[in-house]
Amino acid sequence: TMKLVILALLVAGAYGCGLPTYPPTLTRVVGGEDVRENSWPWQVSLQYQSGSSFYHTCGGTLISNQWVLTAAHCISSSRTYRVYLGKHNLNYNEAGSRAISPSKIIIHENWDANRIRNDIALIKLSTPVTFTDTIMAACLPNAGDIEPHGTPCYVTGWGRLWTGGPLADALQQALLPVVGHSTCTRSDWWGSLVTSNMVCAGGDGQLASCNGDSGGPLNCQSYDGSWEVHGVVSFGSGMGCNYPKKPSVFTRVSAYISWINNVSGKASLRTNNKQKYHDEEVQMLKCPISTFSLVLSFR
Template identity: 80%
Template sequence: MVHHRQQGLLQDVSDGASGCVGGGAEQPQASLQYQSGSSFYHTCGATLISSQWVVTAAHCIGSRTYRVYLGKHNLKNNNEAGSIAISPARIFVHPNWDSYRILNDIALIKLSSPVKLSDTIKPACLPNSGEVLPHGAPCYVTGWGRISTGGPLADILQQALLPVVGHSTCSRSDWWGSLVTTNMICAGGDGLLSSCNGDSGGPLNCQNSDGSWDVHGVVSFGSSMGCNYPKKPSVFTRVSAYMSWINNVMTSN
């Protein structure tokens, strides 16, 4: 699996050894789209983690027909250079996904064929198993979600800086309380920026102490009171808590 990293800010910093992008926001970002009639519609974000595997949120997956659109920047541009839509071969929702308590909100999609990696399509780097980010660590959420509460979906890929909120703070009763577990990451919550509806399943890119970047989170849930509600940071599935499951699914399928 992908653990090799290289220093860089949130821009294209690829690691030749593993081929993953340690900070590039766009190349690993995918749009998970469902079919309705003869058209496909963006429903969630997702992240390419190898040439044939994508990670997203379990709550994004239903009984619909899906496709994974890679190399996208503008969702409205159907002829975007370097982009490709691929159908899933299989979808693996975490066996302990609990939709009531929003636990283990993670799923893997095996693409029907490996994607050709390019300037516009590269897999993200993943964290080491068990790695926990400190309070205040800088992270970026990316996606085509709503830019404001109740607003329209974005056509152009957006990004927002969301610092990590440590579990001891995020689990306080006036924050998220017992809804957040140690298998989740909270980020944001300053009342200014957050991930919004439509960003579900997308990546939280975080900077490690050595300056490199990994996808530490998968967008899971936010506040029903609005996108940028104070003390209600965006909540992400903590990828480093699921590395053994990710590796097991990928190696046995």
């Protein structure tokens, strides 16, 4: 019996953060593509109630077993919400998915809807989730981390596939290279609307997140192979989804780590990563070409 208990504890602690059981298929498809099922298991669908049904309104990111990160502009005090986890296609009932109601929603106290500043919110789930192959948390970046210009990150969501188009049924991903702050704040780009608490990505006229992805993650791969949520989809150009010099703008998560920790009391899940991937780390020392550098080599 003791052996069984120990085994159960090991299994329960095996899920760290940002290391999906089914790694995403990373391609350079323009304009987005259906993801490999369950390859972004921290992606959630935030849904609001209308009548007896719920409807997708925004994305979000599971960052622990009880907290979801999303955008402040996604939240309306007059609406009833649920968080759907482990989803791939919004039209199907899928094994391994769960809908959970929030116990509370905390919008950043300095959220400014007029200037779109501090566009970040946290949702506490009424029931903690058990991590599985289809539901797990993304890692948070270190406080103050800035991704360099050109870093290949991926936006995910059930957003519109093209300007004015329908919402996607299956979860989408699109490669969005980071646009450095000095470029994004040029007068012919976003200018002073973009602050140092934001991060830009895409904007080459081909790749950008579309409206409907709001609140979802900008996923960037760390040196250790784990995925971090570096951005929360905040705003884009009203002129269209893929307008040149108007990249998608994200709330920069690394600017809000202390706020996230204060609100959620969140402990890092990376300690589990070290245990789970010890053997892989040993292998990486022998052959120090990580997944991340392989991705970079295709830039």
